[in-house]
Structure formats: structure tokens, C-alpha cells
Amino acid sequence: MMDNPIEQLNKIFDSRIRIGIMSALIVNESLNFNDLKALIDVTDGNLATHLKTLEENNFIKVQKGFIGRKTNTTYTITKAGEKAFRAHLDALEKIIKKLN
Amino acid sequence: MSIETKDTSLETLQEIRTIMERSARFLSLSGWSGVWAGSVALVGAVIAHYWLLQFRINQSYRLDEARIKFIFLGIIIFIAALMGGFFFTAQKVRKQGHTLWNNASRQLLLQILVPLATGGVFVLAFISNANDQYIAPACLVFYGLALINCSKYTLSDIRYLGYLEVLLGCINIFFAKYGLYFWTAGFGILHILYGIIMWNKYDRHTA
Numbered sequence: 389m390m391d392n393p394i395e396q397l398n399k400i401f402d403s404r405i406r407i408g409i410m411s412a413l414i415v416n417e418s419l420n421f422n423d424l425k426a427l428i429d430v431t432d433g434n435l436a437t438h439l440k441t442l443e444e445n446n447f448i449k450v451q452k453g454f455i456g457r458k459t460n461t462t463y464t465i466t467k468a469g470e471k472a473f474r475a476h477l478d479a480l481e482k483i484i485k486k487l488n
Numbered sequence: 489m490s491i492e493t494k495d496t497s498l499e500t501l502q503e504i505r506t507i508m509e510r511s512a513r514f515l516s517l518s519g520w521s522g523v524w525a526g527s528v529a530l531v532g533a534v535i536a537h538y539w540l541l542q543f544r545i546n547q548s549y550r551l552d553e554a555r556i557k558f559i560f561l562g563i564i565i566f567i568a569a570l571m572g573g574f575f576f577t578a579q580k581v582r583k584q585g586h587t588l589w590n591n592a593s594r595q596l597l598l599q600i601l602v603p604l605a606t607g608g609v610f611v612l613a614f615i616s617n618a619n620d621q622y623i624a625p626a627c628l629v630f631y632g633l634a635l636i637n638c639s640k641y642t643l644s645d646i647r648y649l650g651y652l653e654v655l656l657g658c659i660n661i662f663f664a665k666y667g668l669y670f671w672t673a674g675f676g677i678l679h680i681l682y683g684i685i686m687w688n689k690y691d692r693h694t695a
Contacts, residue, residue, distance in 0.1 A: 394493060404503070411504040412511035419511065419591050426587040427511050477504070483497040 393482035400445055401476045405430050405438045410473045413448060413465040420462045439463065447472060514592040514642045518580040519691045521573035522683025528572065529675035532565035536668055559615065569675075580691070592641055599638035603630050624667030628657030628674045643690065649682045 401407050408428035412419055419427075425435055442448045447469030453460045465473075509515065536558060543554055581588045607630020614622045632653030639647035653674050660670035 407500060407504060408507050411507040415508045415512040416591055423511070423591045426590055427507055477501070480497045480501050484494055484501070486494075 393479045393486065396475065396479035396482070398472055398476045398479075400441065400447070401473065403438060405434065406442060409435075409438060409442060409463075410447070410465065410469065413463060414470060414473055418451070418462040418464045420460055424463065442469070445469075510586070510592070511590075512592060512641070514590070514596045515690075516577060516581045516584055516586055516588075517642055517646070517686070518576040519683045519685075519687025519689075520576035520580075522679045522686060524572040524576060524683070525569040526676050526679030526681075526683060528565055528569045529679060530672065530677075532561060533668060533672040533676055536561060540668070555615075555620070596638050596641040599641055600634045603634040603637055606630060607634070621664035621667060622661070624671040625657045625660040625664070628653050628660060628670060630657075631674075632657060643686065645686065645689070646682075649678060652678055 401410065405428055408430075409424060412424060412427050421435070421439075424439075425432065428435065430438075439448065439450070443450055446466055449464045449466050451462045451464065453462065539554070539557065539561075578588055607626055610626045610630065611623055614620065614626060632650045632655075635650030635653065636647050637650075639645075639650065656670050656674045656678075660667060663670070
């Protein structure tokens with residue numbers, strides 16, 4: 389029997405915001421908090437929570453820096469994050485293809 | 489597996505694509521920016537042409553005085569084209585509800601700035617050495633290279649405009665005394681055509 393692609397979907401990416409964060413980070417070397425906020429259309433608190441979850445799963449890396457006196461936190465995707473996100477995309481693709 | 493799962497999967501994939509694109513490319517360049525820049529360049533070229541005619545009729549003009557006038561005209565055209573171009577693009581950004589200053593627009597500016605500033609140094613050197621015939625080709629070639637270079641970070645169609653500018657500049661080097669005509673074609677006519685084509689392709693449906 390073929391694997392059920394629905395089971396291959398990653399539970400962590402079961403959120404529009406986390407998917408948005410990963411999509412943006414996979415095509416950019418790094419992005420800061422404001423870049424992500426503008427892209428995904430989400431409140432500060434909500435974005436911070438989802439970033440935390442992704443960080444705890446080692447899917448993204450956080451770098452704290454400064455521009456002048458202001459803090460500038462940038463986010464980068466990790467190798468593990470890239471791998472997991474690509475697998476998730478593959479599973480989504482399979483689901484669509486299976487029903488065609 | 490249900491149709492619903494398939495529909496949400498498709499929706500998710502589409503959303504992913506949109507965010508990937510919007511985060512890596514600045515897609516809000518307005519066609520009107522091109523039309524504006526081209527029109528300003530045309531007006532500038534007409535003024536320059538008129539001055540040249542006057543200069544030929546009235547030989548009492550001093551060459552270095554005339555050159556300063558032309559340099560000022562060039563600077564004013566450059567600033568006017570830039571400000572108007574910025575205005576129309578900012579307007580489009582506002583209408584789309586996107587942001588003007590983000591990772592993609594920063595990358596875009598950086599990729600334009602490096603070839604353009606290099607070209608600026610060349611043009612300054614030509615001005616100071618009185619190699620005036622190379623100013624127009626250098627403007628065209630370096631501007632074209634800047635457009636090709638930045639095309640990864642915006643609507644990729646802009647690279648075709650870049651190729652044409654570089655081509656015009658390269659031909660111009662061999663026909664140096666027709667610099668004003670090449671300059672007018674490259675900065676005036678090509679910009680207006682490009683602006684109209686882009687407006688038709690991207691802006692019309694959202695306007």
C-alpha cells in the first residue's frame with residue numbers, strides 16, 4: 389500500500405503563519421521581524437509566538453543585533469527547517485496529484 | 489482522501505508561492521514610473537537639442553559655460569525622473585497595501601546602486617577630461633547593466649529593457665557624435681514603451 393501523504397504533513401506547519409514564515413525564509417538569506425510582519429499580515433504578539441515555536445523546533449535560527457540603538461532581530465532558516473519544509477511541500481503536492 | 493484536503497492543500501501551496509515571491513522580489517514597480525522617467529528625458533533632450541542649435545548659431549558662447557549648463561540640465565533630469573518614478577511606485581505600493589521599505593526593495597536598490605555608481609564615476613571622469621562624446625554611451629551601458637543586475641529582485645521583464653540600453657550604448661560608442669539621439673532613444677523612448685507595456689501587463693487589472 390502507498391503511504392498516505394496526509395500522514396507526511398508536518399503538524400508544526402499546520403498554521404498559516406508558520407507556513408508564511410518558512411516560505412519567506414526559504415527564499416531569503418535572512419529577514420528581520422518587521423519584514424516578516426509586513427509579509428504575513430499578523431500582530432506582533434502572534435508572530436513572536438509562532439517564531440518561538442519554530443525556533444524551539446530548531447527550524448529557524450535567531451540572531452539578535454543592533455542598528456544604532458534599536459534592536460534588530462533577524463531570522464534564518466536552518467538545514468533541518470529547510471528539509472522539513474521541503475518534505476511538507478512534497479506531501480502537499482502529492483495530495484493534489486493523487487486526486488487529479 | 490477528500491476533496492477538501494485537496495482544496496486546502498492547493499490553497500496552502502498558492503499562499504506559499506505568493507509569500508516566496510513577494511518576500512524575494514519587489515513587484516510594485518509602477519508602469520507610470522517608466523512613462524514619467526521617459527517623458528522627463530524627452531523634455532530634457534528637446535531642451536539640450538535647442539541649446540546645441542543656439543550654440544552653433546551663436547559662436548560667441550563660451551564652451552565651458554555651455555558645458556556647465558548641460559551638466560546642470562542632466563542632474564535636474566536625473567532627479568526629476570527619480571522623484572516622479574518613486575512617487576508612482578509609492579502610490580502603487582500604498583494601493584496594494586504592501587510596504588515600500590522591505591528586504592526585497594533594499595536588495596533591489598543595492599543591486600541597482602553598484603553598477604549605477606560605477607557608471608557615475610566614469611561619467612564624472614569623462615566630464616573632467618572633456619571626453620564628452622563618451623558620456624551618453626556610458627550612461628546607457630551602466631544603466632542597462634544596473635537593470636539587468638537588479639532583475640532578480642523585481643519584475644524580471646526589466647532585464648529586456650536593460651539589454652536594449654546596453655546594446656544602444658555599445659552602438660553609440662562607434663557613432664559618438666550622435667550621443668544625444670542615442671540618449672533620447674534609450675532614456676526617453678525605451679522608458680515610455682517599457683512603462684506602457686508594464687502598465688498594460690501588470691497595473692491595468694489592479695487599477
